[in-house]
Amino acid sequence: MTAIKEPVPIDMTARPRDLAEMWRSTTEWLSVHSLQILFAVGAAVLIYLAIAALRGFGKRMIGRPGDALGLSHVAGRAIARTNHFFMVMVAARLVVSYANPPELAFKTISFLFTIAAVFQAAIWAREIILGLVERRTSAEDGHGETLANAMGLIRLLVTFALFAIATVVVLDNLGVNVTGLVAGLGIGGIAIGLAAQGIFSDLFAALSIIFDKPFRRGEVITYDQTTARVERIGLKSTRLRAMSGEKKVISNANLLQKEITSLQTLAQRRVTFGLGIIYQTSDEKADAIPDMLRQIVEAEGFLFINAGLVRFGASSLDYELNFDVPDPDLHDYFLSRHRVGLAIWKRFKAEGIEFAYPTQTSFTAAPDGSTIMPYPEQIHVDGAARRLT
Structure with a gap:
């Protein structure tokens, strides 16, 4: 049988004695x-x-x-x-x-x-x-x-x-x-x-944008197939204004996972023109086209890079022109391309150089496979056309 322990009595005078001892020692x-x-x-x-x-x-x-x-x-x-x-x-x-x-x-x-x-x-x-x-x-x-x-x-x-x-x-x-x-x-x-x-x-993507500075507010950037100007960088998303006017919102984490091209830091932008002229163009004019393009670009005040024949198309001789625009602003870039394109059209018109457009030539064949005229052959006698029978 377990014995019941008696409660230990508490000495109520211990605390005053401790305080008195502390006061005495102090x-x-x-x-x-x-x-x-x-x-x-x-x-x-x-x-x-x-x-x-x-x-x-x-x-x-x-x-x-x-x-x-x-x-x-x-x-x-x-x-x-x-x-x-x-x-x-x-x-x-x-x-x-x-x-x-x-x-x-x-x-x-x-x-x-x-x-x-x-x-x-x-x-x-x-x-x-x-x-x-x-x-x-x-x-x-x-x-x-x-x-x-x-x-x-x-x-x-x-x-x-x-x-x-x-x-x-x-x-x-x-x-x-x-x-x-x-x-x-x-x-x-x-x-x-x-x-x-x-x-x-x-949030950490926003802090990464702040610290690493891949782009800043007001810059024009390109990601995926979108070109837009950055309007606001928030804690969760970035708001952009597309060149066509739409407002685009994309999360910061998703944006940083894409390949971003900043157009703001460009010292100049490259413009590439593709030109097609007809195959009936004379040799002299075809050979003079690169020099004509250089003169046009330099007359407009831009940096000419190169120009020349790049391929034989299905219905055209294809030339390519490359030049640099020193202003990276998208609006000025667009207007510069317009000015050069219009100058090329006027110069080619004055030189008698025709731009090509899709054409198709049909040939008529006899049962044996030989080529024949699609209409009766005619001869001219004393200025009058007579049909051969």
């Missing part, structure tokens, strides 16, 4: 080490003032003109975010050993210093990361609106990640078993990532 420490305490407080004030001066220097680095996106601005912004609690705890931790305090006071100061240092490091890291992101992508690159929309989410993600790590570090220093907490955060992050996979893929 009073004794203050009376015995008063000079050391005085020197430690003085040293702590000097350390605090030195850190405060460094913090003020960081603020002045922020306001330095002409360096809004420089590394010094990023470093200054991080230094300026040093909080007063951290400054006090740094000063206290550096001088506490000299004052030889009671063990409880020393442990308390060490614990508070750990908390202040960990969270201050998280604040510095957040400012440096966000500053580098803003430095990497500026508004003048054409991504200002997109970056402004993304910065709120980026700031939230960076802050959550850094302060979650700081909390885990503090709990670990307190002796708490954080293995389960870390595992829970990891599983939760995986679940959220899988649930919002499409959203995050488009």
Whole structure:
């Protein structure tokens, strides 16, 4: 038969005795080490003032003109975010050993210093990361609106990640078993990532566009069979205006998977003309056509590349003309091609060179396969046509 244990009585006078003992030891420490305490407080004030001066220097680095996106601005912004609690705890931790305090006071100061240092490091890291992101992508690159929309989410993600790590570090220093907490955060992050996979893929694609700059707002790009001007780069999709006027919306992840050709950075654009002339053109005129084309292109102010006969077509002699237009703008490119084409048509008309069009010649054959005329043969006698019988 199991014996029933008697409840252990609680000594209600233990806590007052502990408080009295702590007060007695503190009073004794203050009376015995008063000079050391005085020197430690003085040293702590000097350390605090030195850190405060460094913090003020960081603020002045922020306001330095002409360096809004420089590394010094990023470093200054991080230094300026040093909080007063951290400054006090740094000063206290550096001088506490000299004052030889009671063990409880020393442990308390060490614990508070750990908390202040960990969270201050998280604040510095957040400012440096966000500053580098803003430095990497500026508004003048054409991504200002997109970056402004993304910065709120980026700031939230960076802050959550850094302060979650700081909390885990503090709990670990307190002796708490954080293995389960870390595992829970990891599983939760995986679940959220899988649930919002499409959203995050488009978001990171938008950040890739901001950082890598494959194109900017206002540029004319070509993907698949579409040529359009970029109007807006959002967090999930990019909006474009096609050359025919339609508004096109495509997800960022899908857009980056395609081969993109940017027409904005072209110093010049190549124009290729195909020309077909009739086979009845004389040898002299056929040989002079490349030089005629060169004269036409240079007269219009463009860069002539080459021209010549490229193939014998079914009903034409096919020539090809290549020249460069120095203006990459699509409208000017179209007008330039129009001007050259019209000049070619006028010059060929003046030279008596005929453009070919599809033609077909029919031949009539006798039963034995020999070619015969499709009409009775005639002879001319004294200016009059007579039929041969």
